[in-house]
Amino acid sequence: PRILILGAPGAGKGTQSAKIIEEFDVDHITTGDALRSNKEMDISDMDTEYDTPGEYMDRGELVPDDVVNAIVDEALSQADGFVLDGYPRNLDQAEELEDMTDLNIVLYLDVTEEELVHRLTGRRLDPETGDIYHVEYNPPEDPEVEERLVQRDDDTEETVKERLSVFRENTEPVIEYYEDQGDLERVDGDQAPNEVWEDVKATIEDAA
Ligand code: AP5
Numbered sequence: 717p718r719i720l721i722l723g724a725p726g727a728g729k730g731t732q733s734a735k736i737i738e739e740f741d742v743d744h745i746t747t748g749d750a751l752r753s754n755k756e757m758d759i760s761d762m763d764t765e766y767d768t769p770g771e772y773m774d775r776g777e778l779v780p781d782d783v784v785n786a787i788v789d790e791a792l793s794q795a796d797g798f799v800l801d802g803y804p805r806n807l808d809q810a811e812e813l814e815d816m817t818d819l820n821i822v823l824y825l826d827v828t829e830e831e832l833v834h835r836l837t838g839r840r841l842d843p844e845t846g847d848i849y850h851v852e853y854n855p856p857e858d859p860e861v862e863e864r865l866v867q868r869d870d871d872t873e874e875t876v877k878e879r880l881s882v883f884r885e886n887t888e889p890v891i892e893y894y895e896d897q898g899d900l901e902r903v904d905g906d907q908a909p910n911e912v913w914e915d916v917k918a919t920i921e922d923a924a
């Protein structure tokens with residue numbers, strides 16, 4: 717399947733995508749991870765405000781469309797089935813995506829805003845495996861893992877606020893766009909991770 721997963725920062729896109737790729741044997745295409753591995757890339761020749769993706773990301777702003785579109789276009793050309801996470805984030809990107817591929821399923825993880833802040837400020841990552849944890853909701857069992865956990869640079873309270881406002885302004889219209897097309901599968905993302913997964917899995921199976 718060709719799956720798009722939409723949701724605010726902290727909604728659980730990465731958490732659910734990890735389960736989707738295991739269950740359905742598809743690629744995880746994530747613009748956030750792709751940009752994080754290229755934070756220092758020189759993009760100054762693209763006539764951008766800042767010289768690297770990292771300067772946008774650490775402010776919670778969107779990286780310029782030209783940079784992100786190129787990443788997604790390249791990744792999609794190499795994938796058969798996929799779950800796309802982190803893109804499109806504005807209407808221009810949504811239009812670009814139309815020309816790149818046909819989607820089977822558009823999922824939207826719906827989560828309340830105060831819960832999002834709590835999830836993001838408590839998130840921790842395992843730098844060795846990329847696994848996603850939370851200090852309260854999902855702490856690692858292995859103390860060795862716990863010791864090496866790191867926080868994402870943009871998970872500070874100030875940057876989280878900016879990311880949420882960018883989401884409201886730029887990405888909520890994208891959700892309406894898919895809703896208007898009648899394609900949007902809304903999942904209650906305010907449940908525990910495994911309950912969200914039950915709903916996500918059932919939605920994908922029903923659509924297939
Ligand atoms: P990106 O990496 O895409 O970040 P994001 O959209 O802000 O989303 P997150 O990764 O923060 O959240 P998530 O939904 O994956 O949640 P997770 O599963 O980790 O983008 C980062 C930056 O890159 C952007 O700000 C921008 O600068 C740039 N960028 C990326 N794409 C771009 C684009 N297309 N155009 C322009 N710029 C772009 O879960 C969060 C926490 O909650 C974890 O701790 C987890 O354990 C916990 N959790 C998950 N589910 C549950 C649950 N059900 N119950 C309780 N806790 C849960």
Ligand code: ZN
Pocket residue numbers: 729730731748
């Ligand atoms: Zn993510």
